[in-house]
Amino acid sequence: MPDYMFLLESRLLPEQRAALLRVQELSAAMGFNVYLTGGTVRDLITGASLRDLDFTVEGNPSKIARELEKGGAKVLAEDEKLRHVEILFSGDCEGSIAAARDDHYVRPGTRPEIRWSTIMEDLRRRDFSLNAIAISLNPASRGLLLDPTNGLSDVERAEVRALIIHSFTNQPVRLLRVLRFAARMGFKLEQRTQEWFDLAIERDLHHTITPEDAGTELRSLAREENPAAILKSWEEHDLLEMVHPMLAKKHLDLDSVNRLSKVRDDLFMAGLRPRLATPMMLAILGRLKDREQGSLLHKLGFRVAEVDQILSFEEEAHAAGKELAGKKLAAPIDAYRFLEKMRTDILAHLLAFSSNSTAVSKIRAYLNKWRPLRQGIPAIVNELTAIGMPPGPKFDAVVDQVFAMQMTGRGKTPEERVKILRKLSGIKEPPKPKETKGKEKKHAGKIVGKAAPIPVGKAAAPPAKIATAPAKAHKAAAPAKVQKKKRK
Ligand code: ATP
Ligand code: MG
Numbered sequence: 001m002p003d004y005m006f007l008l009e010s011r012l013l014p015e016q017r018a019a020l021l022r023v024q025e026l027s028a029a030m031g032f033n034v035y036l037t038g039g040t041v042r043d044l045i046t047g048a049s050l051r052d053l054d055f056t057v058e059g060n061p062s063k064i065a066r067e068l069e070k071g072g073a074k075v076l077a078e079d080e081k082l083r084h085v086e087i088l089f090s091g092d093c094e095g096s097i098a099a100a101r102d103d104h105y106v107r108p109g110t111r112p113e114i115r116w117s118t119i120m121e122d123l124r125r126r127d128f129s130l131n132a133i134a135i136s137l138n139p140a141s142r143g144l145l146l147d148p149t150n151g152l153s154d155v156e157r158a159e160v161r162a163l164i165i166h167s168f169t170n171q172p173v174r175l176l177r178v179l180r181f182a183a184r185m186g187f188k189l190e191q192r193t194q195e196w197f198d199l200a201i202e203r204d205l206h207h208t209i210t211p212e213d214a215g216t217e218l219r220s221l222a223r224e225e226n227p228a229a230i231l232k233s234w235e236e237h238d239l240l241e242m243v244h245p246m247l248a249k250k251h252l253d254l255d256s257v258n259r260l261s262k263v264r265d266d267l268f269m270a271g272l273r274p275r276l277a278t279p280m281m282l283a284i285l286g287r288l289k290d291r292e293q294g295s296l297l298h299k300l301g302f303r304v305a306e307v308d309q310i311l312s313f314e315e316e317a318h319a320a321g322k323e324l325a326g327k328k329l330a331a332p333i334d335a336y337r338f339l340e341k342m343r344t345d346i347l348a349h350l351l352a353f354s355s356n357s358t359a360v361s362k363i364r365a366y367l368n369k370w371r372p373l374r375q376g377i378p379a380i381v382n383e384l385t386a387i388g389m390p391p392g393p394k395f396d397a398v399v400d401q402v403f404a405m406q407m408t409g410r411g412k413t414p415e416e417r418v419k420i421l422r423k424l425s426g427i428k429e430p431p432k433p434k435e436t437k438g439k440e441k442k443h444a445g446k447i448v449g450k451a452a453p454i455p456v457g458k459a460a461a462p463p464a465k466i467a468t469a470p471a472k473a474h475k476a477a478a479p480a481k482v483q484k485k486k487r488k
Contacts, residue, residue, distance in 0.1 A: 004044075004135050005143030008036070011044060015091025016053055019073075022089070023055050023097065024137045026067050032059035035100075035119050035134040035146070042130050045155055046185065051223070053095035056122055056134065061085050061097035082114065101125070108166040120148055127174050128181065128193075129154045129161045154190065161190035168200035173213035175206050176239055180217065183233040184224060206242045214243045215300030222281040225264065228257045231284070244296050246288060253286035256353070263352045267344065270367040274344035278313050279352070317349045324350075325358035332370065333404035339366045373406050383418055389425045398424045 012020065020036070027034035038054040057064065065075055065085045072090035079085075083099035100122035103112035117125075119134055126132040129151035136144040145152075154161045160182050168174050178197060182189055189197060200206070221227050231252055234240045241248035260276060260283050267274045285293045290311060297307045320342060329335045339347065339362070350356070351363050380402050389395050401424055402411055411417040422429060 003143065004145050008044060008135065008143075011050055013050075013093070015089070015093045016050065018091055019053055019089035019093050019095060020137070022068065022071065023053075023064065026064045027057055027059075027137070028139065030059065030063060032057045032064075033119065034058075034137045036137060037098075037119075037123070037134045038126070038131055040095075041133045041135055042151075042155070044135075045133070045152065046130075048185075049225075051094065053089075053093065055095065055097045055137075056100050056119060057097060058100045058118060061099055064097055083116075103170075105166070105170055108169040112170070119146060123148050124163065126163065127167065127171070127177060129163060130181070132163065157190075158185070158187045159190040160185075160187050160193060162193040162196060165196060167193075168196055168205055171213075172200065172205045172209045173217060175200060175237075176209065176214070176217045176234065176242070179233045179237060179239065180221065180224070180230050183230040184226065201237070206239055209242050211299055212301040215297075215302055218243055218281075218284070218300060219277070219302075222277045222284060223275075224280075226261050227280060227284060228254045228261065231257065244300065246292055246296055247285070250287040253283065256283040256286045259283075259352045260348065263348045266351070266367070267348060270371060272344055272347075272367075274348050276345050276348055278310055279317075279345050279349040281310050282313060282349075313345075313349070317346045317354070320346050321350045321354050321356045321359040324362055325356050329362075331404075332365070332407040333400075335362045336366060336370050336374075336407065339363065339370075370407055374403065376406075377403065380417065380421070383414070384421050384425065387418065387421055387425065387427050389421075389427060394425075 008020075009017065024034060034055055034057045036053065037056040040050060040052065040054045042048075043050050055061075060083055062078065062080070062083065062085060065073075065078070065087060068087065068089065069075060074088040075085055076088055077086040083101070085097045087095055087097060089095055100117050100119050102115045102117040102121040103125045104115055105112050123132040123134055123146060129149040131151070132147075132149045133151045134146040136142060136146065149163055160178055162168070162174070162178065164170075175197065178189060178193065181187065188194075221230055224230060231240070231254065234243065235248070235252065238248075240252075257280070260280055264274055264276055282293075285296065288296065294307055294311055297310065302310075323329065324335060324338060324342075329338050347363055350359055354360055377399060380399050384395060384398060385391075389398065398421065402417065402420055405411050405420060411420050421427075
C-alpha cells in the first residue's frame, strides 16, 4: 500500500502544508475527526497539481473557520445550512472545510434532506467514485485511505463512475460535471454511467439544471487548466446551452481559451503559479458583448463584486500594460520591480492578448532573462562576502546595483563581476606582496589574501579547501580497505 502521508507531504506546497497542519491541530483540539477529501485526494492519486485543499470534519467547520480567521485566513463564502466554508488560508492557499453529511432523498429528484453523518456516509453520497476517497488526518489513523466505493480501481481503469442509478436524476448538474472530469482527465464514462447519462438526456433532465448550479460549474471551468477540451465536450453533447443559450448561440472562441492555457504553461515553466480564473472567464465569454457578459453572469448567480471584477479586468490589464511600457519604467530594473508586484493574471492576460509590444517584450524579458538572473543573486552575495564586505544595508545596495547592471548585460563573467563589486564596495584588491625570484617558487600554488572569482551558481568555498579535497577523499576511502582485510 502506498504511503499516502508521504505522498501528501511530498506534493504539498509549503503554504498548503502549513494550512493542513493548522486544520489538523484545530480539529484535534476541538475533538473533531478530520479528513482530506474530494478533489484534493483525487488529484493526489492521479498526480495532478493540488490546486486547493478540501477538508471534511465530523463536526461543525465554522468553529474551525473562526480560529483560522484569527490567524489571517479569509472566509470567501460560508453556507451555514450546508456547513460548508470556502476559505483562503494564510499564505494564499485556497480550500474548503465542510461538515460530513448525508443527503437523504425521499424520492429521486426531490430536494434532499440533510443529515450530519460520519465520513463513510459522506463519501457514499458523493457524485463519482473518484471523488469519494478520503485520507484520514486523525492521530490514530493518519494517512489511512478511505475508499468505500472503490474509486482507486476506477482511476486505474481511467473511468468516471457515478455511484447510484439516480445520480443524474438527483442532481442534473452532474451531467456537466461528469463531462468536465472525463475531459479534464482524459477518462471515459464507465459503461453503466454512460447508460444512465444517455437516459437522463433522453428524459430532458439537462433542462432542469438550475442557473445557480450551472454558474458554479462555469466558475469551476474557468479554474481548469484546459477549459477548451471541456467546452468542446459540453458543446458536442448540446449542454453548452444549458449553461447559457447565449454561449451556444455565439459560438465559442476556443482560440483565446487555448492561448491563455498555453501562457499558463509558459508561466509554470518560469516558476510562477498563476490563477487565471478571471481572464479565463473573459476568454470563455469572448464573443459576447460586455452587456451580454454581465447579464449572463448575473443570471448564473455570480455575486455583484465577482461580476465587477470580471468586467473591469480588461481595463485594469490595459492600464498596467501602458504603465509598463511607459518612460518611467524604461530602466530594466524599474520594469522588473513593477513586474514583480504585478498580479499574475494581469501578466498572463497581457502576454496572451496585448497588442502593446513594448509591454509584452518586457514581460518576456522578465520571465526568460531577469527572473533567471535573479536566481544568481546567492553567487553575488558569496562573491561580495569573499572580498570582505560585511553584511548590512550597504551590502544589500551593492548586490542590487550589480543585479541592475547584469540586466543590461554587464558582469556576466565572475572576473568582471568581482571587478564591479570591488568598485561599488570600495574594497580594493590587497597589494601583491613584493616577491623575489627565489621566494616566488616557494609560494607557487598558494593563493594569499586574494579572493578567487566564483562562478555563478556555485557556493563560495575557500580555495585552500578545494585544494585539499582530493586528499580527504583518499582518506575517506582508507577504512574500506581495512575492513576488507579484517573480513579475510
Ligand atoms: P475541482 O478540482 O474542480 O475543485 P473537486 O472535485 O474538488 O474538483 P468541488 O466542486 O470542489 O470539486 O467539490 C468538492 C467535492 O465535493 C467533490 O470532489 C465531490 O466529492 C463533492 N461534490 C461536489 N459537487 C457535488 C455534487 N453535485 N454531487 C455530489 N458530490 C459533489
Ligand atoms: Mg475542490
